[in-house]
Amino acid sequence: MKFSISSFVHYRFTLPDAIRRYGSLGFDQVEIWGGRPHAYPEDMEGEYLKETLSALEETGLGISNFIPAQFRYPTNLASSVAPMRQASIDYICRSIDTALKLGAPSVSICPGYSLSNLSRNATRKLMLDSFTRIIEYAPDDFLILIEPANLWESDLIVTVDDGCETIEILGKPKNLGLCIDSGHMHINREILSDAPLLFGRFPLHFHIDDNNGKTDDHLVPGEGLIDHSVFLNRLITSGYEGSLAVELGFGYTPDPDPAAKRSLEYLRTAVAAAGNTIGSIR
Numbered sequence: 001m002k003f004s005i006s007s008f009v010h011y012r013f014t015l016p017d018a019i020r021r022y023g024s025l026g027f028d029q030v031e032i033w034g035g036r037p038h039a040y041p042e043d044m045e046g047e048y049l050k051e052t053l054s055a056l057e058e059t060g061l062g063i064s065n066f067i068p069a070q071f072r073y074p075t076n077l078a079s080s081v082a083p084m085r086q087a088s089i090d091y092i093c094r095s096i097d098t099a100l101k102l103g104a105p106s107v108s109i110c111p112g113y114s115l116s117n118l119s120r121n122a123t124r125k126l127m128l129d130s131f132t133r134i135i136e137y138a139p140d141d142f143l144i145l146i147e148p149a150n151l152w153e154s155d156l157i158v159t160v161d162d163g164c165e166t167i168e169i170l171g172k173p174k175n176l177g178l179c180i181d182s183g184h185m186h187i188n189r190e191i192l193s194d195a196p197l198l199f200g201r202f203p204l205h206f207h208i209d210d211n212n213g214k215t216d217d218h219l220v221p222g223e224g225l226i227d228h229s230v231f232l233n234r235l236i237t238s239g240y241e242g243s244l245a246v247e248l249g250f251g252y253t254p255d256p257d258p259a260a261k262r263s264l265e266y267l268r269t270a271v272a273a274a275g276n277t278i279g280s281i282r
Contacts, residue, residue, distance in 0.1 A: 003267045004029035004064035004245035005260055007038050011253040015039055016055035023059025025261055030061050031245040034095045035069030041094035064243035065205055066099035068092055070110040071153050078112030078127035078156055089130050093137045106143035108179040111157035120155060127156055135173055145179035145205050150187045150216055159188055160195060167202055177203025183211045183218060186226050193230040199238040207247040218249030220259050222266040232274035
């Protein structure tokens with residue numbers, strides 16, 4: 001299993017500087033945030049692209065996933081306003097191009113949300129059409145990962161079950177999977193330890209963060225109320241060898257290194273402990 005971190009928490013750093021810090025902290029991978037100032041498509045050209053690729057080569061870090069800037073701003077793939085939805089689709093497609101330049105294996109996409117002038121069912125059809133167009137745009141061997149949200153972020157794909165249903169409706173294309181966020185599941189009162197049961201059914205990627213059960217705080221894992229132990233035990237038992245990507249919130253951005261370090265220490269300790277209890281947790 002590989003330990004990764006979303007670059008968003010180093011919001012006040014250039015992406016090459018953030019990558020070098022993750023290398024020095026001991027992460028295996030970086031999950032690249034596609035917003036400014038990191039990897040916005042129009043910025044990832046010329047010298048900035050070269051410096052970013054150089055930082056990845058220097059550190060030996062892999063890329064676990066590419067996350068376009070989404071949830072609330074600047075996209076809504078389900079918007080009933082046609083130019084807004086088209087611009088959102090275009091942005092995700094440009095983000096796929098950027099992810100490919102960097103060597104990322106996947107892009108995660110968010111469901112969007114209903115606006116006041118259209119029903120949820122009608123809005124859902126727009127979302128599905130947007131997803132279809134994005135899947136068709138991506139190369140066959142490039143993953144698109146739907147990230148179920150929480151009640152404050154979407155009314156379309158809120159739970160992991162919603163995400164599974166959406167993949168089924170879209171015909172289970174081989175390059176479509178789920179990006180599952182432990183914090184979202186906790187807010188939604190879902191059972192986190194059920195998520196590993198999906199391994200082998202769909203491609204999976206995991207965001208690991210913490211909260212107190214009310215708001216999506218994206219705390220350092222282990223510093224909220226989420227118990228990841230049974231989840232990690234089942235994930236190891238399933239044979240999952242992918243990434244666990246820490247996704248920390250905006251509150252850490254003034255001084256992100258200590259939070260990143262504590263997160264990595266938590267993952268190492270928690271995964272080791274879960275591995276030592278294989279068979280004892282059901």
